[in-house]
Amino acid sequence: MRIGDLDQNAVEHELRGTGLAIDFGLARVRVRGDVPGFGAALRVLYAHFPVEPPAGFFEVSASLVRARGLRRHLRPQVDFVVDGERPFEPFPADTHVPLFEWGVNFCLAQRCNHHLLLHAGAVERDGAGILLPALPGHGKSTLTAALAARGFRLLSDEFGVLRLSDGAMLPAPRPIALKNESIELIRRFSGDAVLGPAFPKTRKGTVAHLAPPAEGVARRREPVHPRLIVFPRFSRGESLQVEPMARSRAFARLSTNSFNYELLGPAAFEAVGRLVQQCDCYSLVYDDLESAVGAIGKVLADQARGERSPAAGESAPH
């Protein structure tokens, strides 16, 4: 049975009781909450996830707790509580899903330091893992959502997780947070897109979440070895540019795009070094999702044929 098969009352019952358990491969999360609307949104966004018993070990055990007193009724607020602590200031109660998702991200970044964590989208196709490391605001999540809509398996839009022992990418498929114009962009890009409610006036503008596709959820325990690293940057009005990147430059950018490179020290050094040695690395500038997805597909196809794609505008080697 899947979470989406539960009726609304059953989801609310779990949230107010022993908690709703979600296993997304990398970690197990248990969430409780009594916030109006939260259960309905989770039922949509986590629809493909199996119903799990709320027992056993959880990397994150969190609650969304409505404020007491005046703040329960006057501009009501909600707290993210994890292990008895409130790591953030309260959020408005009608931004429950963004608070939950950002809170889980915060916890994973602190608790998964047995892996190398990159600030990157991560997808897979034909057995090749693709990392999309990017700074905030460069369109990483939107591009990751577009790739997932075009048949790439979603591993994550936020964390590129590398197992230190062998460099494999570990999946962590969760709802993709889309912001502002990206929401409508993805809604038009993919007729199958399942979007949760929109939350205006968050700290990042309007946020809505795209439910992870069923395939990514079903294969959430299947690691894949990385073969391609693409550093994307959305730039309105600029023509598509795909440029090979020197491994040394890719190393530098990956290490600065990591949540825990400095913490892990030599282990991270070896992991990033192995990563750039086994992957082809590119920068990608785009202003059109279809072109960007096509460009990544072409690079992947060239790689499979044993060719390295030239910079855009150059002719392929004979």
Next chain:
Amino acid sequence: MASDPGPPEPRWRAGDPAIRTIPLDDELVVFNPVSWETHLLNPAGAQLFEALLEGTLSLRELRVELEALRSGQDEPIREEQIEALLAELEDLGLVMRVAGHVNDAHRGP
């Protein structure tokens, strides 16, 4: 009477033996476990550092090693250039001076 042997010639070697390196094309990334910092060495720095990983060398010996790696069309390396590079790497803790040895050329009969 033996002539003045002159000051010992400085010699250099790579720093902490636990320093890790990964070659990336003609550059080198280096992790220093003492400072916990990562450094990217350009091709010149990479060649010099890798030479010092192999053993202790004087400035003159380094110049000879590095010249051997260059093509005939490159300009000769000046010892001042090597000294400047060594100073940078020493500041980063990647190389260190060792006690100098008497230069053979200054030994008396």
